[in-house]
Amino acid sequence: MSEYILEMNNISKEFPGVKALSNVNFKVKKGEIHCLVGENGAGKSTLMKVLSGVYPFGTYDGDIVFEGKVQQFNEITESVKVGIGIIYQELALFPDLTVYENIFAGNELKKGPFVDWNNTIVQATELLKKVNLKVTPETLIKELGVGKQQLVEIAKALSKDVNLLILDEPTAALNEDDSENLLVLLKELKNQGISCIMISHKLKEVISIADKVTVLRDGQTICTLDASEVTENVIIKNMVGRDIEDIYPKRPNKKIGETILALSDWTAYDPQLGRNVVKNVQLEVKKGEIIGIAGLMGSGRTELALSIFGNPKNYKLQGSMKMFGEKKVLKHTGEAIKAGIAYVTEDRKGDGLFLLQDIKSNVSAAHLKGISTNGILNLNEEVKIGTEYKESLYIKASSLEQIVGKLSGGNQQKVSLGKWLFTGPKILILDEPTRGIDVGAKFEIYSIMNELINEGMSIIMISSELGEVLGMSDRVYVMAEGSVKGELTMEEATQETIMELATQ
Amino acid sequence: MNFFGEAKALVKANIRDYGMYIALIVIMLTFTIMTNGLFMSSRNISNLLDSAGYIAVLAVGMTLVIVIRHIDLSVGFLAGFLGAIAAIFLTQMGISVWITVPVILIFGALIGLVNGVLIAKIGIPAFVATLAGMLIFRGALLQVTEKTGTIIIKDDQFNAIGNGFIPSIMQINGLHLLTLLVGLIGILLFIYNEISTRRNKMTYGFEVMSNGLFTAKLVLISAIIGYITWILAGYNGLSWTVIIMIIVVVIYHFLSTKTVLGRHIYAVGSNPEAAHLSGINVQKITYIVFGSMGMLAALSGILFTSRLQSATTTAGTLFELDAIAAAYVGGVSSAGGVGKVTGAIIGAIVMASLSSGMNLLGVGISYQYMIRGGVLAGAVIFDVMTRKQRA
Numbered sequence: 001m002s003e004y005i006l007e008m009n010n011i012s013k014e015f016p017g018v019k020a021l022s023n024v025n026f027k028v029k030k031g032e033i034h035c036l037v038g039e040n041g042a043g044k045s046t047l048m049k050v051l052s053g054v055y056p057f058g059t060y061d062g063d064i065v066f067e068g069k070v071q072q073f074n075e076i077t078e079s080v081k082v083g084i085g086i087i088y089q090e091l092a093l094f095p096d097l098t099v100y101e102n103i104f105a106g107n108e109l110k111k112g113p114f115v116d117w118n119n120t121i122v123q124a125t126e127l128l129k130k131v132n133l134k135v136t137p138e139t140l141i142k143e144l145g146v147g148k149q150q151l152v153e154i155a156k157a158l159s160k161d162v163n164l165l166i167l168d169e170p171t172a173a174l175n176e177d178d179s180e181n182l183l184v185l186l187k188e189l190k191n192q193g194i195s196c197i198m199i200s201h202k203l204k205e206v207i208s209i210a211d212k213v214t215v216l217r218d219g220q221t222i223c224t225l226d227a228s229e230v231t232e233n234v235i236i237k238n239m240v241g242r243d244i245e246d247i248y249p250k251r252p253n254k255k256i257g258e259t260i261l262a263l264s265d266w267t268a269y270d271p272q273l274g275r276n277v278v279k280n281v282q283l284e285v286k287k288g289e290i291i292g293i294a295g296l297m298g299s300g301r302t303e304l305a306l307s308i309f310g311n312p313k314n315y316k317l318q319g320s321m322k323m324f325g326e327k328k329v330l331k332h333t334g335e336a337i338k339a340g341i342a343y344v345t346e347d348r349k350g351d352g353l354f355l356l357q358d359i360k361s362n363v364s365a366a367h368l369k370g371i372s373t374n375g376i377l378n379l380n381e382e383v384k385i386g387t388e389y390k391e392s393l394y395i396k397a398s399s400l401e402q403i404v405g406k407l408s409g410g411n412q413q414k415v416s417l418g419k420w421l422f423t424g425p426k427i428l429i430l431d432e433p434t435r436g437i438d439v440g441a442k443f444e445i446y447s448i449m450n451e452l453i454n455e456g457m458s459i460i461m462i463s464s465e466l467g468e469v470l471g472m473s474d475r476v477y478v479m480a481e482g483s484v485k486g487e488l489t490m491e492e493a494t495q496e497t498i499m500e501l502a503t504q
Numbered sequence: 505m506n507f508f509g510e511a512k513a514l515v516k517a518n519i520r521d522y523g524m525y526i527a528l529i530v531i532m533l534t535f536t537i538m539t540n541g542l543f544m545s546s547r548n549i550s551n552l553l554d555s556a557g558y559i560a561v562l563a564v565g566m567t568l569v570i571v572i573r574h575i576d577l578s579v580g581f582l583a584g585f586l587g588a589i590a591a592i593f594l595t596q597m598g599i600s601v602w603i604t605v606p607v608i609l610i611f612g613a614l615i616g617l618v619n620g621v622l623i624a625k626i627g628i629p630a631f632v633a634t635l636a637g638m639l640i641f642r643g644a645l646l647q648v649t650e651k652t653g654t655i656i657i658k659d660d661q662f663n664a665i666g667n668g669f670i671p672s673i674m675q676i677n678g679l680h681l682l683t684l685l686v687g688l689i690g691i692l693l694f695i696y697n698e699i700s701t702r703r704n705k706m707t708y709g710f711e712v713m714s715n716g717l718f719t720a721k722l723v724l725i726s727a728i729i730g731y732i733t734w735i736l737a738g739y740n741g742l743s744w745t746v747i748i749m750i751i752v753v754v755i756y757h758f759l760s761t762k763t764v765l766g767r768h769i770y771a772v773g774s775n776p777e778a779a780h781l782s783g784i785n786v787q788k789i790t791y792i793v794f795g796s797m798g799m800l801a802a803l804s805g806i807l808f809t810s811r812l813q814s815a816t817t818t819a820g821t822l823f824e825l826d827a828i829a830a831a832y833v834g835g836v837s838s839a840g841g842v843g844k845v846t847g848a849i850i851g852a853i854v855m856a857s858l859s860s861g862m863n864l865l866g867v868g869i870s871y872q873y874m875i876r877g878g879v880l881a882g883a884v885i886f887d888v889m890t891r892k893q894r895a
Contacts, residue, residue: 312780334783343781351777356841357770365771366782368764375764380708419782 002068005030005164005195006051011062013046013055013219020046021060021219028164028212033186033196035206038216039239039499040297040464044199047216048166052086053079067163085157086166089173091149095142100124102141103156127155131185145274147178154185158194165189166197171205172298173273183209201296203232203503215239233496236503240466240495247443248471251450256474257287260458261308261427265319268307277303277315279483285427285458290449292473293462294498300482301462302346305429309343310336323427337366342425344416346432346462348409352416355405359397360386362404362415367423389418394444410441417448428452429460434468446472466495480504507716514717520890524835524850524883531854535861543861546738553736554666556856557745558583558807562827563834563848564756565800568793570831571773573840574623574630576794577824578637579801584820585645586612587805591655591815592648594662601661609802616798617791624790638824646817655815666811669740670747679734680741687733691726698722745807749849752800756845769793774841829876830855833883854879 006028013021021043028034036044050060053073064071066082073079079086093102103124108115124137133151141149150170157165167186171179186196186209200206206213213230215222215238222238261284268278278300285291293301307315310333321328323339330336336343345352354362363386364371371381386400393414397407404415413433420428430449434442449459449472463469469476476488478501485501515522535543542548562579569576586608593604615637622633649655657663672680698721705712713721736742760766771779772789780786804823809815834851836843858879862872 309781310783332783332785333781334785337783345778345781351775351781354771354774354778354841356774356839361767365767365778368767372764377762377764377767379762380704380710383710384708 003029004065005067006197007063007065008047008051009063009065011047011050011060011064013050013060019219021050023062024216024219024221026214026221027224028195028197031190031193031195032211033190033198033209034212034214035210036197036199036214036216037201037203037206037235037239039466042216042239043219044216045168046219048086048168048197048199051079052076052084052166080160083161083163084166085160085162085164087150087153087157087168087170089168089170091146091153093141093149093152095140097141098137099128099135099139099141099144099152100137102152103127103137103159105156107160123159124155127158130158131155132181132188145178146173147175147181150174150178150182151185154189158189162194164195164197166199168199169201169298170198171200171202175275179205201503203235206230206235207232232500232503236496236499240499247439247446248468249443249447249450251453253454254474255288257456259284260287260324261285262322263308263319264322266304266307266321267318268303268311268315269318270303270313270315277482278307279481280319281484283477283484285460287458288453288456289474290453290459290461290472292469292476292493293460293479294464294466294469294476295479295502297464299479299502301479302431303482304479305343305431305460305462308336309333309341309429337423337425340424340426341429342366342420342423342427343429344413344420344431344433346435348412348416353404353412353419356403358401358403359390359395359407359415360400363389363418363422366419370422385422389422393418393421393448408437408441410437410444413437413441413445417445421452425457427458427460429462431462432464433461434463434465466498469493469498470495478502507714507720510714510717511720514713520835520887521844521847523886523890524833524847524854527883528850528854528857531857531861535857535864539861539864542864544735546735548860548864549732549735550739550743552856552860553749553853554743554745554811555860556852557666557749558804558811559823559826559830559855560749560849560852561752561800561807562804562823563830563852564752564845565797566824566827566831567834567836567843567845567848568756568760568769569630569797570828570836570838571841571843572769572790572793573773573776573838574790574793575828576619576630576634576797578619578634578641579797579804579827580820580823580825581638581641581645582612582615582798582801582820583805583808583823584815584818585641585648585805586802587809587819588645588648588655588815590662590806590809591657594657594659595655601659604662605806608806609799612802612805613795613799616795616801619798620791620794623794624787641820645819649815649817653817657809657813657815663810663813665744665748666807666809667813668744670742670744672741678738680737680739683733683737683741686742687729687737690733691729694725694729695722745811748803748807752803753845753849760845765789765792770841826855827852829880832887833880835883835887837887851883 004027008024008026011021011024024043024047026047038044049055051064053076056074057072066084071082094105100121104120109120109123110116121137128135128137131151131154133148133155135144135148141152144152170182174182183205190196207230210227212224212226213235214224215235217239225234263281263283266278266281267276270277281304295301306313307317308321310330311317312333328339330339349355354365360382364382368377371378371385383400390397390400395411395414397411404412407415433445453459461472470493474490476493476498477484478486478488478498480502485504488497532543562583566576589611590604590608593599594601619634619637622628623630670682672682674681702712702718760769768784768789771782771784772786776786805820808819830851831843831848833854834847836847855876858876859872862875
């Protein structure tokens, strides 16, 4: 038998139009903690989904060898059977059921045809001891904090005799104490012979716990490093080190004017999550400027944008927001639009567009005032406006009556952009403006951004693509864990400096 | 493009909208042939439309409720209850029709608003909130009619709403003159509206239908309006119920297609999150839609009570389900954001035609329910299939 519990050889996985993984090699030794790091979209989650059988055998190329045997998982239950347990970032617990019911959900202990609840509780108590969780098994999940819920997830995985535990960003939602506890637990499990793969963005954590670190970038294995030779800098170099293509149109005569938006001590508390999603942010936007907001997923960038844009998620806000030197309190999105803020969402299908409606009614949706008098629509005016935006934004569609759901991603993004430009904003917030769209459309969107800036608009661009941040911004804020970790001028900003701040 | 090519393309592009008109025509032709023309007789069509009235107005409101992804189960007994209140106003309290009707409509709107608040503000699922309303109004109806039983209404003006016809100025060859005039005005208004819309589009430089097809459309629709008017004029003319239906449709059609409010309703239905982020007040829209539903339920109650000339203890039973069925047959989609007011009326007429036709043919009530159920299922299947084609 080899020393490896898991060998993934030459794994390739393609989605329509994108190669998510190409020839990835990834090996985990028995009884080691192996961290997997990489930027957003580097392929970490895809690789784990291939391993756990979410993407069944045959939809990818390459071999998975687990405990010396080639495995062909057709569904998740098959990977669970051989002893692979995966815990996703979004916990999959039932909040209204008890701890013991959750631990054995889908894996109920039976006596004859019936569930043996007494045995279940005994076993659950045993497992809770193993993960150092001091609650009674009868506690409801919703009464536990996220940190303890995480431990229940681990107990659930252990109940299935797991040999290899995979954790996807387990500490992302945890505070420091809970994170520390979790890491200690992982080390204990390691001593009991359970191997572990952990995906994480927090490099300090990675260094403190890992035996090995594998870096993925653009769907390829860049390197596997020994923990002894690892420093944060080395990891970051390997994570970024990408050649940035020069697809960013130049903007020759920059005219940066006065400050038009200023946030100070801006904090947003999410009552649903029960924690601050934005912490003490100081931020300034000047006229005619593109502000880049960099950071990894979950760093609070979108939450910051929403808290500025009329606070649709009803966070509890603290601190002050000034526009054009005047203090502003925007109570809902309607007021934000009126004040001249527009927000182009990162999830255009989910909360950006009306997919079953046509192009023209999507474009007019946020500013029906512009095509109506006394509440009565001028439908011809709507067609005229729609045509203008279709032409100026190069939207490729057979007609204005085309249903938006049928357009390509790039054209959908342009419709979404058109909708917000029609509101006549002074500050345009773009959340991941080029996610999932092709290079040609990207370039067109960049050119449009430059045109808008030349007309005197200001843009706040949230982006996970470092190339885009470096190529388009005039100034960069880097966020992590809800707060701004640093503000960089374009002279200071490099892939390394940004990633260093983002992984704090 | 030649004439037929253009016509074919037009039908293909609008198959969802035209589908139920085609279905209605097929149903009517089938019954006409099977009953040797009895189905299309003046008397039958007049009765059919009158019997569709109280469900049709509910279906209009229900369509908007379903468009914003909710449902309202309370409207049946709400209609029954408010009908009984109207009867009490008229008989026991001696209040005039001219006060009773508006007051009842306002009651309806207020009760609808309460539903809206329960659903949008407090967050109770519409199904449960309106189910509770259904039970409450059923009880309330029994309560107010407990002592008297059926309340007979002797007010002629009120009873005319459900049974009366517009006055005929004079009869020409046995035809109802005012009805013919109304039909003629309807045709002229339609033609004027179409031509001015087309001219307006042309001044913007937009593409319009070719002259040939446009003329054909005008002639076809004018002929249909003319034919229906002719049929009605052969009996007692236009009934007040039909007039009320037409007014409701015209107002709601205008509201839903030509106003900011209408656009907001459809936006909330197609994607509530996107609507919220577009500055639309989703709560307010929910209040308005449920308020309008309540008002139409009151109108339905008035029409039904007036038609029976009395308020009964079971008035309103299953109206809500008939209205929901009519809305679905009329092309509303439970996924939200899709469905037209005009469709709801056609849906109600389709369901009424089925009942009427099968009654004429002497089909047993057991088969009638099964066939109507089949038509409802068929309509929804058609909706799902055509949606797949589009998305």
